[in-house]
Amino acid sequence: MSENDFYTPSELDRLRMENELLAFEVRFLKARSGGPAEVAASSVSLSRMTHLEEAETDLKLLLRRIRNSPLGLLARTNRNFRTLTDRYLDRSDDVMSKSPPQRLAYLEGAKRDLVLLLGRLGRGPLGVMFRRRKSFRTLQERYL
Amino acid sequence: MYRIPTDRPEHPVFYAGRFSEEVTDAGMPADHIVLSDWDVLPAQLTSALERASVLVVLDMFSFPFESLTGDLVDVPLILLLPSGLDANFLATVFGKAAFARLGFFDRIAASDDGLWAELRRKYDLTEGQRVEVEDDRPEHAASEIRAALEAEFALHATFGEGDYEADRYWAERGDALAGNAPHRAICSVNHSPRFNKAIHRVQAKTLRPQFAAARGTQTEEVPFDVLEVGAGVGRWAASFDLAKTRFTGVDISVGMVEAARHNFPQCNFDLLGEEPVLPYGDESFDLSFSVTVMHHNPTPTKRALISEMWRVTRPGGRLMFLEDFVSGEWSARSTVYPMSVTKFVELLVEATAGQVVLDHVESIRYQHDDFTRGGLLSVSKLGVAKTW
Numbered sequence: 392m393s394e395n396d397f398y399t400p401s402e403l404d405r406l407r408m409e410n411e412l413l414a415f416e417v418r419f420l421k422a423r424s425g426g427p428a429e430v431a432a433s434s435v436s437l438s439r440m441t442h443l444e445e446a447e448t449d450l451k452l453l454l455r456r457i458r459n460s461p462l463g464l465l466a467r468t469n470r471n472f473r474t475l476t477d478r479y480l481d482r483s484d485d486v487m488s489k490s491p492p493q494r495l496a497y498l499e500g501a502k503r504d505l506v507l508l509l510g511r512l513g514r515g516p517l518g519v520m521f522r523r524r525k526s527f528r529t530l531q532e533r534y535l
Numbered sequence: 536m537y538r539i540p541t542d543r544p545e546h547p548v549f550y551a552g553r554f555s556e557e558v559t560d561a562g563m564p565a566d567h568i569v570l571s572d573w574d575v576l577p578a579q580l581t582s583a584l585e586r587a588s589v590l591v592v593l594d595m596f597s598f599p600f601e602s603l604t605g606d607l608v609d610v611p612l613i614l615l616l617p618s619g620l621d622a623n624f625l626a627t628v629f630g631k632a633a634f635a636r637l638g639f640f641d642r643i644a645a646s647d648d649g650l651w652a653e654l655r656r657k658y659d660l661t662e663g664q665r666v667e668v669e670d671d672r673p674e675h676a677a678s679e680i681r682a683a684l685e686a687e688f689a690l691h692a693t694f695g696e697g698d699y700e701a702d703r704y705w706a707e708r709g710d711a712l713a714g715n716a717p718h719r720a721i722c723s724v725n726h727s728p729r730f731n732k733a734i735h736r737v738q739a740k741t742l743r744p745q746f747a748a749a750r751g752t753q754t755e756e757v758p759f760d761v762l763e764v765g766a767g768v769g770r771w772a773a774s775f776d777l778a779k780t781r782f783t784g785v786d787i788s789v790g791m792v793e794a795a796r797h798n799f800p801q802c803n804f805d806l807l808g809e810e811p812v813l814p815y816g817d818e819s820f821d822l823s824f825s826v827t828v829m830h831h832n833p834t835p836t837k838r839a840l841i842s843e844m845w846r847v848t849r850p851g852g853r854l855m856f857l858e859d860f861v862s863g864e865w866s867a868r869s870t871v872y873p874m875s876v877t878k879f880v881e882l883l884v885e886a887t888a889g890q891v892v893l894d895h896v897e898s899i900r901y902q903h904d905d906f907t908r909g910g911l912l913s914v915s916k917l918g919v920a921k922t923w
Contacts, residue, residue, distance in 0.1 A: 405906060408861040408875045412898050412910050415876045419896040441877050 443498035449530055450505040451479050462517070475504060506534050545588035545727045547684055550575065552594025554673040561674040567681065572597045584610055588727040591615070591644075591680055593673040600632040609733040612641040613680060618671040622653035634658045638739075639770045640718060640732035644680055646671040659777075661798035663717050663768060687716040699870055701832045702787055702809065709767070709788025717768045717794045722827075734901055735770065738826060738857060741897050741911050743774055748895070749822045749853040749913075762820040762847060764813070764840060765828030769795035772802050783820070785813060811839040815847045818920060823848045824855035827909075830862070833872050834882065841886040850918040853894065856883075857911045876910055883914065890917040 418440075454476055457466050466472045479501060509531055512521050521527045546566045551558035555571035563569055570583055572594070580602050584590060591613045592598045603610070614633060616625065626634065637643070637658065644666040645651040651665055668679045712720040722731040750759050759780045763771055766784025768791060775782055782802040786792050795804040805814055823844040829837050844854050862873035874882070883891065891914040899909035 404873070405861055408873070409907050412860045412876045412907060415880070416896045416898045416910070419893065441881060 440495070440498070443495075443502055446505050446534065447479070447498055447501040449533075450475075450501050450508070453505070453508065453530065454480055475508065479504075502534075505530075509535055545586050545729060547589050547591060547681070548584060548587040549591045549593060549677055549681075550598055551673055551677070552597040554594055557674040558593060558677045561678055563677070563681070575599055575602065577602045581605075581607065588729050589613060589684065591677070593677055595629060595633065600629075600636070603636075609729055609736060611728040611732050612637065613644055613666055614642075615644040615668070615671065615673065615676050615680070616647070616650060616654075618646070622650055622657065625650075625654065626657060630658075637664070638732070638735070639664070639773050640721075640728055640735060642666050644668050644671075644676055646676075659773065661769075661773065663794065663798045687719065701836060701870075704870065705765075705831065706788045709786065709791035711790070713768070713788065713790025713794040720767055720791065720794075721770055730903070733903070737899060737901055738909075739774065741899055742771070742824075742826070742855070742857060745853075745855060745895055745911065745913050746774055746822070749855070759822070760820040760849075762813075762815070762823040762844070764807075764823065764825040764844060766795055766804060767791050769799045769802065769804065771824075771826060772799045777801055783815070811836055811843060813843040813847050817846055818849040818852075819847045821849055821852045822855070823852070824857070826857045827859065829856055829879075830858045830860075830871055830874065834874070837872075837874070837879075838882055838886045841883055845887040845891070845916060848916045850916050850920050852916050853913055854891065854916065855911065855913045857899070857909065859908050860910050861906065861908045876912070880912070883912070887914075887916075891915065892917060 454472075457463060457472075458476060458480070467476075509527075512518065512527070513531060513535075522531075546568065548568045548570065549558060549563065550570045552570075552572040552575075555569055559569050568583060568587075570580075574580070574583060575598065577599075580599070584607055587610050589611045593615045595614055595617055603612075614637075634654065635658065637660065639661070642664045643651065643654065643660065645654075646668050654660065655662075655665075666680055666683055668676045670676060670679070708724065709720060712724065718728055718731070719725075722734045759775070761775060761780055761782045763769075763782070763784045766772075766786050769782075769784055772782045772784065772795075777799070782799070784792075784795055784802065784804045785807045786795070786804070787807045789806060792804045792806050795802070807813070825840070825844070829840065832840070841854075841856075848854055856879070858879070859871065860874065860876040860879060862871050893912070894915050895911065895913035897911045898907045899911065900907045901909070
């Protein structure tokens with residue numbers, strides 16, 4: 392593709408990258424509208440925010456997979472699992488209305504919960520089965 | 536998705552006004568449109584310019600410049616200066632309506648060197664904006680301008696053979712276009728000047744307020760030091776008040792650097808060597824920026840350039856990047872290395888050791904696209920100055 396063939400990204404790539412760009416702009420504008428102190432707070436830790444948001448996405452993905460798998464029925468009997476799904480899957484829309492410091496606290500909590508969940512899943516009776524999955528090993532390498 | 540109209544290609548339009556008979560008699564190719572002074576009622580003009588690649592105004596006195604509104608502002612203009620008149624008279628009659636609205640993609644056809652020099656000085660025009668004609672009678676000038684336009688677009692670019700290597704590609708591209716077709720070197724080489732002017736307008740709308748913000752409260756008595764990485768023919772120098780700004784540009788192409796020096800003799804343009812190392816001392820600039828340069832380079836080059844831009848910027852100064860952050864997969868023939876805004880920010884933080892604060896983010900949607908492709912990131916450099 393030469394520079395003149397204005398590229399047409401594949402639909403998925405395009406949506407993902409466009410979404411990232413617009414979400415980044417919205418996050419910046421929200422932080423700015425929150426006042427000067429919040430701008431500074433959000434600006435200093437750009438890479439940290441990115442990392443925490445990735446952790447939140449990974450946590451949601453993991454919870455959704457477990458809930459929709461054959462193990463879902465068993466998992467739902469666990470109170471801790473129900474708390475996590477309630478917090479990150481069922482009420483995640485509330486996050487967008489949070490102020491920047493609240494959102495930061497929420498994301499840090501998501502990262503902590505993800506680390507705990509990965510640890511427990513890896514050590515539990517079904518740990519061997521989880522560790523055989525490449526995506527699970529990738530998450531462990533990334534967060535543990 | 537960019538929509539290139541293939542059924543109705545763009546073509547030059549010549550407004551001959553009162554001289555339409557003479558110009559038509561002088562001969563014009565079939566795909567060139569010649570308009571008379573009866574053809575420029577607003578509705579007719581819009582229709583006539585719908586597919587215009589460039590509008591050549593041969594009779595400035597009868598042309599309704601105020602009708603160029605909406606999408607028509609993106610049509611590049613070439614104005615033939617009427618003969619036998621001095622610069623003051625022309626400025627009085629056409630200053631606000633015509634000359635003051637000329638941008639980097641608009642040009643003036645002039646036969647008189649002195650008149651051109653005076654207008655150039657008065658309206659901050661560049662040498663690259665002149666189309667030199669020997670005879671300024673409309674029918675003769677039309678032929679000369681037509682020949683110049685044909686020569687500009689007849690150039691077959693030979694750069695970019697084989698797999699894409701950013702430095703080789705952009706050096707060859709710049710050198711090939713610098714002599715005869717410097718305006719084609721801006722933005723997209725084989726798209727019409729109208730397309731490129733439209734892209735430039737959108738970018739300028741985003742960048743200029745940020746340039747002003749970067750100058751901020753700095754007193755005007757202190758020169759504002761600006762560096763553009765990948766300056767090309769220097770088109771962004773025109774966005775600064777050069778009486779109060781020390782503008783420096785750096786580019787990988789010898790031809791582009793020469794063209795930029797020709798356009799802006801009061802500025803400083805340097806050649807970037809094979810290594811992405813900026814030939815300037817630490818903390819030399821108040822603002823360092825690049826426009827659609829990073830996304831054409833692989834990650835290691837991006838990292839090196841960002842790091843260098845950070846090094847040469849003073850603490851408290853700004854770094855700006857106007858880039859595309861939405862793109863497809865990279866291939867050996869692609870001139871774009873895709874990188875999402877998140878990845879770019881990660882790279883920015885890594886290359887500057889986190890010593891930056893985000894000042895401004897703005898997404899950019901070009902009018903030819905149905906999605907948001909570009910974005911501007913502006914960051915301030917943290918730290919304490921090494922020297923006072």
